Amino acid sequence: MKSKKLNIAFFGSSLVSAYWNGAATYYRGIVRALSECGHHVTFYEPDAYERQQNRDMEDPDWAKVVVYEATEEAVYKCLEDAAGADMVVKASGVGVFDELLEREVLKLQTDERLVVFWDVDAPATLDRVHNDPNDQFLELIPQYDMVLTYGGGDPVVKAYEALGAKKCVPIYNALDTATHFPVEPDARFACDLAFLGNRLPDREARVEEFFLKPAALNMNQTFIIGGSGWGDKQMSDNVKYVGHVYTKDHNAFNCTPKAVLNISRESMARYGFSPATRVFEAAGAGACIITDYWEGIDFFFEPGKEILVARDGAEVAAIMADLTEAKAKEIGEAAYRKVLSAHTYKHRAEQLEQLLYAKVKRTKEALA
Incomplete structure (x- = not known):
């Protein structure tokens, strides 16, 4: 125009x-x-x-x-x-x-x-x-x-x-295609499931439910949490805290783990239709995304094919118990195609x- x-x-x-x-x-x-x-x-x-x-x-x-x-x-x-x-x-x-x-x-x-x-x-x-x-x-x-x-x-x-x-x-x-894209894996972020987000009052309880609880249920798997403020948080031994992750490392953080987790803040989940920026960033890096449930997910990605959806920590644990490297790669590639076609x-x-x-x-x- x-x-x-x-x-x-x-x-x-x-x-x-x-x-x-x-x-x-x-x-x-x-x-x-x-x-x-x-x-x-x-x-x-x-x-x-x-x-x-x-x-x-x-x-x-x-x-x-x-x-x-x-x-x-x-x-x-x-x-x-x-x-x-x-x-x-x-x-x-x-x-x-x-x-x-x-x-x-x-x-x-x-x-x-x-x-x-x-x-x-x-x-x-x-x-x-x-x-x-x-x-x-x-x-x-x-x-x-x-x-x-x-x-x-x-x-x-x-x-x-x-x-x-x-x-x-x-x-x-x-997705900002100039800054978020697939890169080579980085050993610093190698794990089964990673979560990135600052510690905020209306997010903390949901992080406990959707990330720390599944980690404690799957002690045979490894988990990484990044973001500011989590240093004194009690976590199981299979969780590694990596502190603030600078944007230059976001692609590696998204590409390296088998899957990455999106956890909405409580208010965002309540209103729905509020995907975090990191959902699109992770999709742009070809990551297999597991997200907490919120109204409107299917407006952006197709559940089960382009994104995996969990309603509580037990469902995250179940998804992780069954998720193979091949399945994770397939879902990540489907999310990557969707985000380039509709969500830049x-x-x-x-x-x-x-x-x-x-x-x-x-x-x-x-x-x-």
Whole structure:
């Protein structure tokens, strides 16, 4: 579709560091794909949570990265700079001055400039506002031109529309083919089943059920857990903890084990239609994925052929007891074919372009 290429100002947690920042690879995939479509993105991220000290990439050539101090003064300076954009995006979970940004970006809204809220953790946001009638964000939702979400399907769309959102559209996670692809196995990650995810309050109980319990039931097999925060967690002797896994090692982490496990956070599983970024990353590396059950899995992958599904830890243990190397390879290859055909960030960027151009067209017609 030929139309104006957009100058986009994007306020998010971090583009250059995945440290305590699970949305990093999602941002990278979306922003890179938008750049390849000809749009220009300036990504504003705060110097917070030691992310800049734990970068896993240099500033890319497909986006301008502005790192600002975690002060109000610096935030306002970035907002002033963003006033030159065609579209301003405020992502959820920036980590510092979120309320200020949610409020102040709306002051940049004009007939010519879209202001969008991009929720990378919609279930958590919706739970928060439903539990606090005084939450400032409730009165801001109807003011945004649209709400984009990292996932959630109809349940999240309907929940946002019920709160007054003009339009809510999921832009799902996907595969960034430039960064996630099959590689040679790495002995550091050799095991039967691996799980990668930071230790978070609404994930921990599910990790105990879907990963640590099956490990304890299958003592003749080996398990690896990666991510921040698990160091003092009690685990059976056949579980190895490898700490934070940098994105440069994600492909090897996904390619090497017989299978990799996806465990949704509790809120994501409850709303459904919220595949984690790592599902697509693992599929892009040709991994055999076992996932906990959530509504909408078959919207993305065919259970039993392209992904294996478990409703509890006992089912994970049973799957692992029967899973052969040949079967795991067959499932991984099927997932790889599916993700390339339907779930890359190029697919998502094209969806987003159509959405934005339709919005711009409607606005122009309304003003005519």
